[in-house]
Amino acid sequence: MLYKIVVAPRLKLRKLGLPYPPPSPVIGNLNDFGPNSTHIAQIEWQKKYGDIYAVQFFHVPSIWISKPDILRQIMVKDFSNFPNHFSFNQSLPPFDKTVAELRDHDWKRVRNILVPTFTTSKLRVVVPLIKQATSEFIQRLIEADTKGEKLDMWSSCGQLSMKVILGTAFGVEIESKEQEEKLTKAAGVFFRTDDMSKLQTLLQFLVFTMPNVFKHIEPLLGGRFSNAVNYIVDITKNVIRERRDNLAAGKPCRKDMMQHMIEAGGQDKLSDDEIVSQAVIFLLAGYETTQNALSFTIYALATNPEAQQKLIDEIDSHCLDGDSINYDIISSMSYLDMVISETLRLYPPATITNRDVKKSTTIDGIFFPDDIMVGIPIYAIHHDARLWPEPERFKPERFTPEAKANQHPFAYLPFGNGPRNCIGMRLALLEVKLALIKILQNVEFVAIKETEVPLKLRSINTLAPTNPIYLGIRKRF
Numbered sequence: 168m169l170y171k172i173v174v175a176p177r178l179k180l181r182k183l184g185l186p187y188p189p190p191s192p193v194i195g196n197l198n199d200f201g202p203n204s205t206h207i208a209q210i211e212w213q214k215k216y217g218d219i220y221a222v223q224f225f226h227v228p229s230i231w232i233s234k235p236d237i238l239r240q241i242m243v244k245d246f247s248n249f250p251n252h253f254s255f256n257q258s259l260p261p262f263d264k265t266v267a268e269l270r271d272h273d274w275k276r277v278r279n280i281l282v283p284t285f286t287t288s289k290l291r292v293v294v295p296l297i298k299q300a301t302s303e304f305i306q307r308l309i310e311a312d313t314k315g316e317k318l319d320m321w322s323s324c325g326q327l328s329m330k331v332i333l334g335t336a337f338g339v340e341i342e343s344k345e346q347e348e349k350l351t352k353a354a355g356v357f358f359r360t361d362d363m364s365k366l367q368t369l370l371q372f373l374v375f376t377m378p379n380v381f382k383h384i385e386p387l388l389g390g391r392f393s394n395a396v397n398y399i400v401d402i403t404k405n406v407i408r409e410r411r412d413n414l415a416a417g418k419p420c421r422k423d424m425m426q427h428m429i430e431a432g433g434q435d436k437l438s439d440d441e442i443v444s445q446a447v448i449f450l451l452a453g454y455e456t457t458q459n460a461l462s463f464t465i466y467a468l469a470t471n472p473e474a475q476q477k478l479i480d481e482i483d484s485h486c487l488d489g490d491s492i493n494y495d496i497i498s499s500m501s502y503l504d505m506v507i508s509e510t511l512r513l514y515p516p517a518t519i520t521n522r523d524v525k526k527s528t529t530i531d532g533i534f535f536p537d538d539i540m541v542g543i544p545i546y547a548i549h550h551d552a553r554l555w556p557e558p559e560r561f562k563p564e565r566f567t568p569e570a571k572a573n574q575h576p577f578a579y580l581p582f583g584n585g586p587r588n589c590i591g592m593r594l595a596l597l598e599v600k601l602a603l604i605k606i607l608q609n610v611e612f613v614a615i616k617e618t619e620v621p622l623k624l625r626s627i628n629t630l631a632p633t634n635p636i637y638l639g640i641r642k643r644f
């Protein structure tokens with residue numbers, strides 16, 4: 168046993184022939200992440216060990232790559248040998264059938280069925296929902312300002328993002344404030360909050376890393392997590408059942424992502440359990456990431472007033488009023504795209520991604536055995552001064568068409584790359600862009616004495632601000 172969990176992993180790590188930070192027994196280098204600092208660890212490792220180094224997580228060795236050329240090879244050119252994300256264990260239902268977790272042919276089948284759900288024409292249907300959630304956001308901002316209250320921009324963007332994902336992926340038409348609060352609370356168990364006890368944090372960690380241990384311990388500790396998951400699964404199953412009945416009876420159904428998932432796939436349809444799994448992964452992968460993207464963009468604009476003014480000018484010249492904004496207008500706004508691209512470079516909500524190695528192979532002289540994980544340090548790549556001069560500065564001009572033509576496409580990975588990239592990218596960008604247009608039509612943001620500069624960041628699941636983001640607002644009309 169000692170050999171299996173302590174000695175053998177260390178021997179395997181050494182055999183990779185790469186520099187590595189010294190691992191601790193059993194947990195490996197997990198502690199190097201420190202509290203909330205996945206992003207800092209990557210920068211430190213790269214400084215000490217270069218662009219290619221090894222790291223051990225529990226008993227699994229991993230090779231971390233910051234070189235764009237090798238990443239292109241892994242993520243695209245040699246995709247058939249790196250087609251899956253790495254997972255330590257088979258997850259518990261409903262997490263086991265998500266498109267992120269599925270492997271090989273099972274993944275391909277589900278991904279192919281889902282891809283049409285995220286096309287431009289299908290996404291048009293979520294525009295009214297995003298508009299509604301943004302109107303509520305603006306109302307909250309103005310009310311708080313009138314009362315002289317400070318509003319944390321990160322939490323407010325979270326409310327907006329949760330409303331959109333519940334409405335689109337789960338197809339839930341929120342019937343009352345009470346139902347919305349109950350659902351939001353249940354969905355919130357997947358995410359870290361400041362008032363969570365150490366035990367809850369540990370359980371959240373165990374559910375994905377050691378599901379079998381979690382399964383036995385959690386019911387003894389009150390079952391908060393399982394109860395919330397069961398509640399969400401039940402609500403989603405009810406929605407699916409109702410939609411299927413309506414479809415059979417020829418009644419009209421709301422055309423949202425849930426409906427597309429029910430109808431998608433021709434002969435090869437998703438089962439109810441598969442649909443529930445996808446709704447859950449859309450919540451997990453799409454809620455906090457989008458919340459961070461929107462709040463970081465607002466923060467970057469407040470602390471860079473010239474960029475904010477330039478964006479407001481673009482918005483005013485393209486959109487005559489809030490109601491006329493549509494998908495085509497949004498796509499034509501180039502400065503908006505530059506601002507969001509630069510925000511996602513500076514503050515990538517997903518700081519890392521990974522790949523599993525299917526068959527042992529050698530790329531550029533590096534040997535990748537089939538029992539390791541490939542780590543892709545997105546944050547370190549985005550902050551590499553060789554790729555991005557003055558990496559800590561917010562400069563949307565890095566993303567003009569001319570500047571983009573000179574960038575390495577694998578030096579910018581906020582949504583990953585290749586066939587395993589983020590399936591929700593278009594939805595996330597649509598949501599952030601549309602929300603920003605509507606918000607900046609009504610208010611502009613200013614840094615105030617409570618605004619933290621520079622922003623302190625924390626990262627476990629996603630890169631988020633450590634403290635509340637407090638900003639002042641100025642009504643535009």
Ligand code: HEM
Pocket residue numbers: 252266267268278336448449450452453454456457460515516517519520521580581582583584585586587588589590591592594595596
């Ligand atoms: C700004 C917001 C978002 C960011 C920064 C982000 C980032 C990422 C990244 C880095 C990956 C890994 C890609 C790779 O390994 O190459 C990923 C995967 C994924 N994302 Fe997103 N994401 C965002 C929003 C969303 C949304 C809104 C959804 C769903 C509605 C979503 C669903 C997924 C799924 C399902 C995967 C796994 C895909 C697969 O394995 O086939 N994401 N995302």
